[in-house]
Amino acid sequence: MSDTQFPYKIELHVHLDGAIRTETIIQTAKQTILELTDVVRNCIQHPTSRSCAIPSHIQMLTTLRFLAKGDYLSEVADSHGISIASASRIVHRVCSTLCLRLGNINFPTSVPELVRIKEGFHKIANFPKVVGAIDGTLIPIQGMAGDEEPTFICRKGFHAINVQAVVDANLSFTNIVVRWPGSTHDSFILTNSSLPNIMEGTDGWLLGDSGYPLKKWLLTPFAQPSNQQEQRYNRAHCSTRNTVERASGVLKSRFRCMHKTCGTLQFGSEKCIKIIECCFRLHNKAILDKIPLQATNEAAVPVFHHHAAYQGNDNDGLTLRHRITQRF
Incomplete structure (x- = not known):
């Protein structure tokens, strides 16, 4: 390979390496979301005789979007095709369950x-x-x-x-x-x-x-x-x-x-406390799973x-x- 072609080879390698890292991060994030859904599934999935229940993975994605983006509930609800009232109930239900099930904030003792x-x-x-x-x-x-x-x-x-x-x-x-x-x-x-x-x-x-x-x-x-x-x-x-x-x-x-x-946070103080605690626990989960902070x-x-x-x-x-x- 000539000297004039060498820089293009380096650039191609950098792009490929970045794409591989991005794909790895995406796969890790998907796996983490699936794990979190499994953790809370039994507590958030409720049968209904009126219509189809909102799937547990949609409930988890709705909650994570609200926490990560800080959007209004109306925007979060529209993006997932659910009502604002349902989105509000989902966020509080999932956050409360994660606070109970994610026991990953413990002061070291050993x-x-x-x-x-x-x-x-x-x-x-x-x-x-x-x-x-x-x-x-x-x-x-x-x-x-x-x-x-x-x-x-x-x-x-x-x-x-x-x-x-x-x-x-x-x-x-x-x-x-x-x-x-x-x-x-x-x-x-x-x-x-x-x-x-x-x-x-x-x-x-x-x-x-x-x-x-x-x-x-x-x-x-x-x-x-x-x-x-x-x-x-x-x-x-x-x-x-x-x-x-x-x-x-x-x-x-x-x-x-x-x-x-x-x-x-547009909620009462008790609900805000649960949301805040949930974010701390999810942060520890992201650190453990090596999910980087999005630029x-x-x-x-x-x-x-x-x-x-x-x-x-x-x-x-x-x-x-x-x-x-x-x-x-």
């Missing part, structure tokens, strides 16, 4: 799991013994009336659910709390969750931002680093904790129904939250942070 997670975090910035990165993320919902309405207005001025999430180095969620209104502070959610009891018996620690209290199992950055060691600690802490920001960005890009630019015009850029330094730090946490800073 030694091999903890070792794997610690090694994954250590590769990022050499931060030792990290078993998770924690943060709160705001999911917008529609406004409401009633006495509880002000509690759902978050610090950014819109109605939201404040979700506490812990991730590992692979961007998989290992613990979530989906129940609190948007105005609830991150530290309050943490105190009233199961994490303090879980972490007391865990060999390792979480990384959180300055909105959390400093404890022996939860390390936060220095508010005002006074030397180079503390500055290096903060840089390593930020790089490692960034995994939870990235995970939230990927989650909201994968499921646009939770993204602010696509509007808000969009908008990059999955994490939003960093700026909090005033929490003042309720305990002495054990201060001692541990000082020792890590001096040693590592």
